[in-house]
Amino acid sequence: MENILLQKFDTAPFSQIKNEDFEPAFEQAIKDAKQEVQDIINNPEEATFENTLEAMAFSGMQLDRISNIFFNLNSAETNEELQKIAQVVAPKLSEFGNDITLNPDLFKRVKAVYDKKNALNLTAEQLMLLEKSYKGFVRNGALLSDTEKEQLRAIDTELALLSLKFGENVLAETNAYQLHITDENDLDGLPEDTKIMAKQLAESEKKEGWIFTLDFPSYLPFVTYAKNRELRKEMAVVAGKKAFQDNEYNNEANVLRIVNLRQQRANLLGYTTHADFVLEERMAQNPTKVLDFLNDLLVKAKPAATKEFDELTAFAKNLDNIEQLEKWDGAYYSEKLKQEKFNLDDEILKPYFKLENVLNGAFEVANKLFGIRFEKVLNIDVYHEDVETYEVKDENNHLVALFYADFFPRKGKRNGAWMTSFKSQFIKDGINERPHVSIVCNFTKPTPTKPSLLTFNEVTTLFHEFGHALHGMLANTIYPSLSGTSVYWDFVELPSQVMENWCYEKEALELFAKHYETGETIPMELIEKIKESASFLEGMATVRQLSFGLLDMGWHSQNPENITSLKAFENEQFESTKLYPDVAENAMSTAFSHIFAGGYSSGYYSYKWAEVLDADAFDYFKQNGIFNKEIATKFKDNVLSQGGTQPPMELYKKFRGQEPKPEALLKRAGLI
Template sequence: MNTFLEKFNTKYNSAPFSQIQLSDYKPAFEACIAKAKQEIDCIIHDTKAPDFDNTIAALDFAGQELDRLSSIFFNLNSAETSDEMQKIAQEVSPWLTEFSNDITLNEDLFKRVKAIYDTKDNLSLTVEQQTLLDKKYKGFVRNGALLNEEQKKKLREIDTQLAKLKLTFGENVLAETNNYQLHVTNEADLQGLPEGAKEAAADLAKSKNVEGWIFTLDFPSYLPFVTYVDNRELRKEISIAYGKKAFQNNEFDNQQNVKDIVRLRHERANLLGYASHAHFVLEERMAQSPEKVQSFLNDLLEKAKPAAEKEFAELTAFAKESDGIEHLEKWDGAYYSEKLKQKKFNLDDEKLKPYFKLENVLQGAFTVAEKLYGITFKEIFDIDKYHEDVKTYEVVDFEGNLVALFYADFFPRKGKRNGAWMTSFKSQFIKNGINERPHISNVCNFTPPTKTKPSLLTFNEVTTLFHEFGHGLHGMLANTTYPSLSGTSVYWDFVELPSQIMENWCYQPEALALFATHYETGEIIPQEYVDKIKESANFLEGLATVRQLSFGLLDMAYHGKPQPIEDVKKFELKAFESTKLYPDVTENCMSTSFSHIFQGGYSSGYYSYKWAEVLDADAFAYFEEKGIFNKEVAAKFKEYVLSKGGTEHPMELYKKFRGHEPTPEALLKRAGLV
């Protein structure tokens, strides 16, 4: 019996993880693709004249079993993968690309869509229906519907190659992360490292049957090491290892993959009539053009660079004065930043961590959501999980109606990629009068509990949890008719608004009082710490801003204009010229592990983080003005931002919430850059 080919006999139709066999996937993909093709054929061969319901809406609801299967499979391939699973991913990805091309390159289907699109002004459609019609029509055109047969064939080849290359890129980064470990046997080499991080490293060594301490390139292991360990040589070693992932001329090297992905993306864009991949992508973004993005990034850089240079000079002087360091290197950055922060604010993560027990912080995020949006979270134990670390929650409104299922997966492990993300196992939509509720997941990599301590978060991890939870709320509170417009299915430079605005509550005394209590004494975080958190919020903000802008500029350099890349490292250095502060490290290259743009969906979109910061600073200013738990502002944010998904142009939705377009002033003010 194949789990995916039966109806899930589970509570809330949740994924039956424990029943899934790896051998189920390939036959399930074959069967679900065949079924989706039949559904598409029914639309094409419908004898009735094409109209919105029998073509556009039918198309949006076609292939739902395939969508569900894909979301389960690819989510697990990120959070709980294995060599065998990666092999399956390499096999099925081309099938999915081909199926997607079979739809968008089908002339008969496109004719039906075009017939409706051409008469759209005579149809009395809702705003959501108009948006869906535009999206479907553009989806065909942007994926080759107007090409001739030879060009269509070429497009299929490019798409198949790109699907495989992106997977390989990610697999190489994961392999390089897993292949490195720093084994320390002399405790004196760990001088400065907090006890919790040391204990976690000892536990890891023990699990591998070796003496001493083991550190890896997983963020909860790597970051405390480079932030606190006094031994500069060891910081250098692990820092270089981190920076040279997939840049070692070995079997996991990504240099050729970077070149191939960039070249194929440009070829694809040109084939479709666009000047570059960035022109293609940005047509469907709030920013609209590479020129606008470039000018947005450069304007911010102009304002942030003087502050960054001043901060870098201060950090350099501090390192020289403290330890006689003549030249500040990349492996010194986190270390001396932390020392300077302690000196200036007498505040360090080790003082704060006891107040940020993971369970309390998560409960805090739940309470903030309850106060703002009237939803409650209850842990349940009768939902299947894909790993014992995962916790499952039922989310209901004040009337007791199901809002969503929520999965939380917070600790690193071998089959899980680095980083933090939100995803969904089942979309929200309304069909036959039933509002199908979504199944949403937050995946992070926080420090796991040890024998003596629970999982205690750094303040940075607290904001990460709130950030991903903001994405989660965007998914959970979705309330649209059509699945492809639901939840986070919005322009990518709008998708970060719900996540980034949530981070603001982490700095508010009123919100911190809800969850920042000492894990041993229960004492609420002292007001002086809260004041210092707020005071230090802009600490080295210039450097942080320039770093983010450098990634955005690198992304635009790759995708903004077609150009041959002979040497990935040289190309990267040129793109970083205007933002360079630290000396270059010869062995390192950021591009070869820049998963956001080469594996994830951020190509030509990395600027979105800064763009969304403009939106979030402006939006949160509204909350501050009326009260951070103001019901009226929260209701407007829920109605126009969180529940509407991609049913309307984001700028229109934002203006309905805020009353005006956002301006960068609130961001610059908050960041202390004006």
């Protein structure tokens, strides 16, 4: 039986893949990719853009497909066997990457083309490929001595394994905890849906009562609505000490090792810190600019945050005689205050946000803006029965993309929401290969009596990930490495965050916010309340977001070798953003997967950075109509379809006609 992963396939053949196929498939694909690179090196002709850069851009395609399938499964549908395979293949892939970037003969050919780039009459995309390739070599050690190259290889291999281990520990800690309630009084305040879900979970484990977990659809409603303060505290403290406990899943040593290895790697390559290395390839350019950006926003947001915190404290004191507001009180009293101020409760809104309707709403918004249609198809292979598939077509009925949607939590799936792809878009031999894009979320599952009803926050999450998906689906570039979301990290959040804005607009909400039982469109007064409450406690939310960005920069914009206590270091970093009292047994970094298991190290600020872009971009729509076709086309042609083919600020200015201004964000957040 031949290995299915080494056959030619268009859509991922999930049902035919066996776990034992992965290792041999990786071995063979790495071997083939190495041979492709060797053929480029052995080419007796003088190095040209075509025979070197272009040939490299289209090498290792099979390996990319296998990697996409494997690592996406390891995030969305993992098991112990896949995790073990990941531990084996991650270092091999890291080594393969180094074999390419540290190959002196290959670099010699790339440099030969790079040195005469001005005489080559290249297109903007070709020039970007050449620049990125050359820089990729240099930034990955091509100019190092042989000894230094070996050091770099060792660091990269260890980092690949540590990052995997970090993520596995967080998942294990998430899965390890259950709050098992047998006294119905302890459910006081909880929404009916949440109780039903907890009951079902208990029944599935053949237990009496109700079970709550650290999965978001279970955890968040509990800490937001449960009247029992002690139980809220228990949940919040357990969630806050993930991988910070005295057990085999503790991530403290992993964090310290990761930041020190990153620092060593940066120094080896001639950079002062890891942040200097990372930010060279970002819109923000350097740590000083990022820290100035974050601290400038903090100066503007902190007074509002302090005022809001005082108001929330007074409200809790008045309502329940709470003397000191703690972290496990935040969501609970915020929700209560929101209800009092706006008479707006997520439970009132949820019936209008049936998952299927919201998804169709996102489709309809995309149709009105970009002229694409989504048709559900049942003949595409999927990795779990929950996954739905759609063909995306344009106005001429041409295939634009394949779209996968995976919405519900399960044991083998990590928390959170993300967009990913199984196949990139690119143009080769005159054929425009269209992308296969997926969004993965963790929303409440339907019950026998109720469909999946989303909180408003989940509605914006779906639109956010869908914005990333549009960036992938509407890609139209030649080279896969510049396609779709392959852009600077502080630009990648623009398409996702800008899409969230439609969730607050009457014209858009009327398309999909319909009561799941009566079909009634969401009442105008609720839309008004959603808009009014959009900036509710925005000062506190902004400061919280800035605290994560500052923690990330704390770890990565200075030499971490003298940091011995993770907790003490965190407390220092949080000093300027602190509102709630510290919880001694909690730490943020040990479960901060974005920066220790994902690609956001020295990049967490980019959420806020992109908010400046998205508020400015949406302001342009608002001034001219939120479904203005001309502006949508400018956005599609200059941002969504261009991927990383040009510097992001140039793309933004082509769309907007000017650089972004922070005023639109501050106004939207109610901070000015």
